[in-house]
Amino acid sequence: MADNPTLEMEAPAPAPVKRKGVKRRMFLIGGVAVVGAGLFGISIADSNAVKTAAKLTAGKGEHSFATWLKIAEDNSITIYSPHTDIGQGSNTGLAQMLAEELDAAWDQVKLVPAPAESAFANTGLGRGFLGEMTGQPAIINGVPQSFLSFVARQMNLQITGGSSALRYTGQVTFQKVGAATRLALMEVAAKRLGVPVGELATQDSHVIHSKSARSLTYGALAAEAATQSLDNEPTLKDPKQYRLMRQSLPRLDIPAKVDGTAQYGMDFSVPDMRVATIMAAPARGGKLTSVDAAPAMAVKGVEKVIKLDDAVSVVASGYWPAITGLRALSPEFSDGGNGSISTASIFKAYDDLIAKGEPAGEAGEGDVKAGLGAKPVEAKYQVPFLHHAMMEPFALTAHHKDGKLDIWGGMQDPLASKMKAVEVSGLDADAVTFHPMLIGGSFGRRLPMYMEIVEQVTRLAMQLPYPVKLIWSREEEIAQGAYRPQSAAFLQGAVNANKRIAAYSNDYAQTESAESETTFIYDLPVVARRHYEHPSNQITGAWRSVNSTQQGFYNESFMDELAHSAGVDPVEFRRNHLKAGSRHLLVLDTVAQRSGWGTPLPEGVGRGVAIVESFKTIVAHVIEASVKEDGSPKVHKVFTVVDAGSIVNPDAAMAQIEGGTIMGLSSAIGEAITLDKGAVQQSNFTDYPILKLADAPLVHDIHFINSGAYMGGIGEPGVPPAAPALANALFAATGKRVRNLPILTQAKA
Amino acid sequence: MAIATTVNGKAVMLEAEPDTPLLWAVREELGLTGTKFGCGVAACGACTVHVNGEPTRSCSVPISDIAGKSVTTIEGLKGADGTLHAVQKAWISAQVPQCGYCQSGQIMAAVALIQKTGKPSNAQIDEAMTNICRCGTYPRIRKAIIAATGQAALESTAPEGAA
Numbered sequence: 001m002a003d004n005p006t007l008e009m010e011a012p013a014p015a016p017v018k019r020k021g022v023k024r025r026m027f028l029i030g031g032v033a034v035v036g037a038g039l040f041g042i043s044i045a046d047s048n049a050v051k052t053a054a055k056l057t058a059g060k061g062e063h064s065f066a067t068w069l070k071i072a073e074d075n076s077i078t079i080y081s082p083h084t085d086i087g088q089g090s091n092t093g094l095a096q097m098l099a100e101e102l103d104a105a106w107d108q109v110k111l112v113p114a115p116a117e118s119a120f121a122n123t124g125l126g127r128g129f130l131g132e133m134t135g136q137p138a139i140i141n142g143v144p145q146s147f148l149s150f151v152a153r154q155m156n157l158q159i160t161g162g163s164s165a166l167r168y169t170g171q172v173t174f175q176k177v178g179a180a181t182r183l184a185l186m187e188v189a190a191k192r193l194g195v196p197v198g199e200l201a202t203q204d205s206h207v208i209h210s211k212s213a214r215s216l217t218y219g220a221l222a223a224e225a226a227t228q229s230l231d232n233e234p235t236l237k238d239p240k241q242y243r244l245m246r247q248s249l250p251r252l253d254i255p256a257k258v259d260g261t262a263q264y265g266m267d268f269s270v271p272d273m274r275v276a277t278i279m280a281a282p283a284r285g286g287k288l289t290s291v292d293a294a295p296a297m298a299v300k301g302v303e304k305v306i307k308l309d310d311a312v313s314v315v316a317s318g319y320w321p322a323i324t325g326l327r328a329l330s331p332e333f334s335d336g337g338n339g340s341i342s343t344a345s346i347f348k349a350y351d352d353l354i355a356k357g358e359p360a361g362e363a364g365e366g367d368v369k370a371g372l373g374a375k376p377v378e379a380k381y382q383v384p385f386l387h388h389a390m391m392e393p394f395a396l397t398a399h400h401k402d403g404k405l406d407i408w409g410g411m412q413d414p415l416a417s418k419m420k421a422v423e424v425s426g427l428d429a430d431a432v433t434f435h436p437m438l439i440g441g442s443f444g445r446r447l448p449m450y451m452e453i454v455e456q457v458t459r460l461a462m463q464l465p466y467p468v469k470l471i472w473s474r475e476e477e478i479a480q481g482a483y484r485p486q487s488a489a490f491l492q493g494a495v496n497a498n499k500r501i502a503a504y505s506n507d508y509a510q511t512e513s514a515e516s517e518t519t520f521i522y523d524l525p526v527v528a529r530r531h532y533e534h535p536s537n538q539i540t541g542a543w544r545s546v547n548s549t550q551q552g553f554y555n556e557s558f559m560d561e562l563a564h565s566a567g568v569d570p571v572e573f574r575r576n577h578l579k580a581g582s583r584h585l586l587v588l589d590t591v592a593q594r595s596g597w598g599t600p601l602p603e604g605v606g607r608g609v610a611i612v613e614s615f616k617t618i619v620a621h622v623i624e625a626s627v628k629e630d631g632s633p634k635v636h637k638v639f640t641v642v643d644a645g646s647i648v649n650p651d652a653a654m655a656q657i658e659g660g661t662i663m664g665l666s667s668a669i670g671e672a673i674t675l676d677k678g679a680v681q682q683s684n685f686t687d688y689p690i691l692k693l694a695d696a697p698l699v700h701d702i703h704f705i706n707s708g709a710y711m712g713g714i715g716e717p718g719v720p721p722a723a724p725a726l727a728n729a730l731f732a733a734t735g736k737r738v739r740n741l742p743i744l745t746q747a748k749a
Numbered sequence: 750m751a752i753a754t755t756v757n758g759k760a761v762m763l764e765a766e767p768d769t770p771l772l773w774a775v776r777e778e779l780g781l782t783g784t785k786f787g788c789g790v791a792a793c794g795a796c797t798v799h800v801n802g803e804p805t806r807s808c809s810v811p812i813s814d815i816a817g818k819s820v821t822t823i824e825g826l827k828g829a830d831g832t833l834h835a836v837q838k839a840w841i842s843a844q845v846p847q848c849g850y851c852q853s854g855q856i857m858a859a860v861a862l863i864q865k866t867g868k869p870s871n872a873q874i875d876e877a878m879t880n881i882c883r884c885g886t887y888p889r890i891r892k893a894i895i896a897a898t899g900q901a902a903l904e905s906t907a908p909e910g911a912a
Contacts, residue, residue: 087848257849260783440850664884684845
């Protein structure tokens with residue numbers, strides 16, 4: 001394997017994509033520039049990265065292995081994670097995976113964020129995505145690891161998203177790093193004990209020779225083992241031997257989150273620091289045209305008013321004077337030519353495009369026009385922009401001093417954040433350091449495609465003689481989001497005399513194709529999906545489970561409509577269109593059985609089912625719901641069955657399904673971002689309502705099927721089936737079909 | 750003019766302007782960052798502290814209103830010997846937090862509820878626990894409150910089939 005990769009090596013072409021004419025947004029989480037190269041490897045990495053990592057992490061008496069692992073002579077084990085644990089428990093899971101294969105003593109393992117440096121670019125992630133996109137992981141197996149690692153570092157890939165941490169970083173990299181390091185430790189031990197490797201075993205950070213009742217600690221072997229070259233394809237454990245994986249180990253990050261000691265970006269401070277807040281052009285795309293600084297400067301504690309191209313910022317001794325100063329200003333902004341854009345204008349454009357029938361991309365098979373016949377069942381659906389509304393508003397601190405720039409805070413891609421600051425500041429990469437901190441929620445908002453906050457704080461810091469923490473108010477955070485796209489769909493279906501679907505058609509309009517996140521699970525003779533493209537002045541965001549939410553809502557609601565139109569029970573109707581023996585069928589049958597599908601319910605309560613596959617995980621919900629006196633929905637019980645292939649930490653996985661389900665219900669019931677004159681009309685939790693505890697289901701039965709299939713994601717897949725299962729339950733309860741979300745229309749119109 | 754108050758049992762003088770919300774005085778002047786900024790309009794509860802034992806959204810109370818009163822923040826919940834409060838222990842057992850940002854406020858709201866009601870019913874929990882959690886940890890918040898007050902779980906939510 002070459003240590004010094006060159007770009008002369010030819011890239012294997014991705015496998016041909018069967019669907020014709022569809023623009024594939026190859027990278028699942030929003031189309032960043034990793035498309036095209038499409039080549040990443042496991043990061044039992046090239047030697048340059050390994051050497052740099054060792055220099056960055058290993059002090060005296062400490063030894064670095066394959067970038068991501070450090071074993072100290074006192075037996076402590078440190079794992080460096082390229083993922084930002086936003087609360088999904090993924091770092092605990094990653095530690096379990098590496099420590100499992102290493103046979104490490106769990107109480108001596110700690111996990112810390114990897115430095116935001118290119119040596120720690122996440123190569124396993126890229127490889128995992130590529131394999132999934134083409135459906136042929138084999139095509140990258142022949143590519144030298146060193147080359148793949150090199151490419152990932154060029155791409156600054158250190159992202160968290162796409163439900164990727166455990167299934168890619170974990171399976172592709174961390175388990176192998178653990179296993180390969182264990183083998184190196186055993187080889188050194190064999191030499192020292194003068195016995196064959198085959199007579200050795202490992203447990204709790206010890207290599208054991210039971211015949212002679214001797215053992216050596218990993219700490220004692222680490223120095224010499226670190227000089228060995230590691231096996232790139234070590235054999236992994238049989239799951240039957242697992243001691244740490246598949247166990248509900250308590251999450252490593254939780255104790256600091258119950259006593260106030262956990263430090264988020266918002267909490268960072270350094271001596272002499274000032275606090276700034278900011279307001280950008282309300283109509284995205286607009287510029288700052290004028291502002292009189294005097295009213296802000298009159299506020300005690302305000303030190304500066306800084307004009308940026310499209311925003312105005314107030315710098316003060318603390319947040320309160322800063323926001324008081326900002327609110328005293330009357331800045332004028334242009335609308336960037338977007339003054340005519342509104343929620344209604346976007347839906348109108350969608351309708352017109354669909355009616356015109358000239359899609360930007362299409363997928364499917366069969367002659368859909370003939371299949372639909374003269375009288376198909378038809379329905380039009382509409383969903384709004386959705387906001388992430390993470391609990392911690394953006395807050396980053398930056399300090400430019402002596403030609404160096406330091407930034408502290410939490411983003412989903414620390415390395416890309418650093419490179420953004422390099423680009424904006426004009427400094428060399430060596431002069432910029434991004435210090436990753438805990439993140440107070442993200443759900444896709446802190447991805448590198450929309451990092452205005454990094455640019456803003458860099459611009460402020462470059463012109464201030466002191467450190468500055470930039471905090472976005474909640475109003476700014478709501479109004480300047482990167483929203484799940486507003487979308488509309490026109491669905492058509494024909495059911496034949498045997499009550500089987502003869503043809504199914506989904507014409508949907510939004511900013512970008514949803515094809516990458518649309519897995520249509522039913523086995524139909526004729527199916528078509530057409531995408532109609534219409535831009536707005538809003539950024540197309542990746543919102544927890546990305547396009548799977550609206551596509552899941554469309555398809556699973558319409559399947560229900562077709563079932564009722566055919567006069568067939570909704571579970572039975574779905575069964576009739578799933579392949580015998582498939583994972584989907586087992587998930588559906590299991591959720592029907594666990595929920596008591598078909599058994600009587602109290603008066604006024606309806607039952608709805610939905611099943612969606614996203615990020616390679618299949619989730620089905622059965623929801624029991626009714627309508628409250630005030631007309632709002634009440635969710636009584638949720639039954640969920642999940643097939644994610646296998647589960648690393650069952651309790652942490654369950655927490656993700658609980659939370660994902662609630663986020664899906666919250667958005668379905670009350671959330672909408674609407675536009676008028678190109679600007680967002682919502683401003684805070686008062687008009688962007690998030691579901692509260694009293695409205696969360698009192699009963700949520702969650703069951704995992706361990707099918708052993710390739711590991712799917714767990715952070716996102718609980719979301720998509722929630723909205724259609726609720727809408728279908730409300731139909732069962734009331735006979736009224738929900739085709740527009742949110743169910744409580746919050747739109748001010 | 751400094752404002753005299755008590756925070757976590759210690760007498761303090763707050764120097765900020767009198768209209769400064771308690772939240773920002775606690776965070777920026779006293780450096781107690783466990784109390785979080787979430788919305789600034791008392792809608793989310795991430796900033797919940799106790800003022801004279803009452804759960805209070807500190808982003809919307811000026812420090813001029815708390816002169817002479819007693820404030821408890823998340824940092825003041827542990828015992829003098831550093832032992833976690835029973836509610837904090839229950840939060841760990843139930844593995845409640847995900848991102849964790851709202852949890853200081855959730856815990857302060859829960860402690861106040863328990864101090865008031867002893868063993869809160871589901872309806873009392875629904876009424877009192879109005880803090881927002883975007884991660885959706887509500888089922889575990891409920892479970893932890895019930896466990897912390899020695900009540901039997903209402904419904905089992907143990908994972909099945911995952912071994």
